[in-house]
Amino acid sequence: MSTTSKRKGGPKDARSRFGFHSPPFSRELPIDRRFQLPHVEETIDAIHQTVLQRESAALIAPAGSGKTVAVRALKERLPAARFNVHYVKVSDVSKRDMCRELAYAIGARPVGAFPALVRAVQEHFDKPVAEAEGTRPELILDDVHEMRSETLGLVKLLTNFDMDSRLVVSFVLVGHPSLRRILQRDDLEDVARRVAHYAELRLLSREETRRYVEHRCTAAGNLTPPFDDDAFEAIYELSRGNLRAIDGLARKALELAAARNGTSSARRT
Ligand SMILES: Nc1ncnc2c1ncn2[C@@H]1O[C@H](COP(=O)(O)OP(=O)(O)O)[C@@H](O)[C@H]1O
Ligand SMILES: [Mg+2]
Structure with a gap:
């Protein structure tokens, strides 16, 4: 056990103090317990439709706005019997590893050094494939803005x-x-030409922010979220509806409230 979790006002303290059975604002979120906002679900639907039509999509939004959670939800919707879905977080992937991922996704042999891999991928593309032969390859590339250009060039293989x-x-x-x-x-x-649908995600409104916090508290076992109106307002003002910022602020507020030990809620300080 880490010292952080033992100290007064640490995450564990806050959890037991407020009756959560699991950390309320953690990243480890079971996808079926996500907060479902109509505009996000519509975005997922639209990308889903694009994929069903064998086309490609881009999901573009600032950090912390729920993109990764949205594509995880998309992945759940694509049945393994019909789709070979491959999720790759590209930030640290080398050219060779990226090529291996491509090979995996399309069912080519993901072995060998880089030039052999490129050949394998290209050869695979060169043969016509009947629908019945297998599952449809679907590649989800996350954090593409961080992709090195040499690696991004590999995505062009997909378009050739x-x-x-x-x-x-x-x-x-x-x-x-x-x-x-x-x-x-x-x-x-x-x-870019292959991207048939561009989607975005917006920040949450004040009301959505409040419902999001309540949802995450409820999902973690606390049916009466320990935040008062002022605390909700402060979280919204500071986070401006960015999900990751809301998580961080709510976590901190709970820890501070637990450390104070007296008050019944994570009030604005
Ligand atoms: N639909 C959702 N339901 C519950 N929590 C969410 C949802 N979307 C995002 N989050 C929370 O916000 C955090 C940031 O979301 P994430 O998808 O990682 O953002 P991005 O990929 O845009 O940077 C997640 O770790 C999760 O805690
Ligand atoms: Mg992300």
């Missing part, structure tokens, strides 16, 4: 084939707003 007769990989590119600029680069024209 005739879509009518050959294996079609559809991909979902997920990233920060800078991804838009990246996709405008001349050398990525082919990739």
Whole structure:
């Protein structure tokens, strides 16, 4: 057990003090217990439809706005019997590893050094594949704005084939707003052309922020969230509806309230 979790006012203290059975604002979120906002669910639906039509999509929004959770929910919707869904967080992936991921996704052999891998992927694309032969490859690339350009160039492999007769990989590119600029680069024209649907996620409103906090408290076992009106207002003012910021502020408020030990709620200080 870490010293942080033992200290007074630490996460454990806050959990037991407020009757949570699990950490209320942690990243480890069972996807079926996510907070479902209509506009986010519509965004997931639209990307889902795009993928069903064998086309590709981009999901572009600032850090902390719920992109990764949204694509995890999308993944759940694509049945394994029909889709070979591959989720790759690209931030630290080397050119070779990225190529291995591509090979996995399309069912080519993911072995060998980089040039052999590229050949394997290309050869795989060169043979026409009947629908009945297998599951449809679906590649979700997260944090694409952090992808090195040499690796991003590999995504072009996916676009170098005739879509009518050959294996079609559809991909979902997920990233920060800078991804838009990246996709405008001349050398990525082919990739950008394949993006049939661009989606965004907005920040939560004041009311949504409150419902989100309540939802996460309830999901963690506390049916009467220990936040008063002032605390909700402060969380909204400081986070401006950014989910990751809300999580951090709510966690901190609970820890401070637990450390004070007397008051019944995580009040604004
Ligand atoms: N639908 C949701 N339900 C519950 N929590 C969510 C939801 N979307 C995001 N979160 C919370 O917000 C945090 C940030 O979301 P994330 O999807 O990682 O953002 P992004 O990928 O845009 O940076 C997550 O770790 C999670 O705690
Ligand atoms: Mg993310």
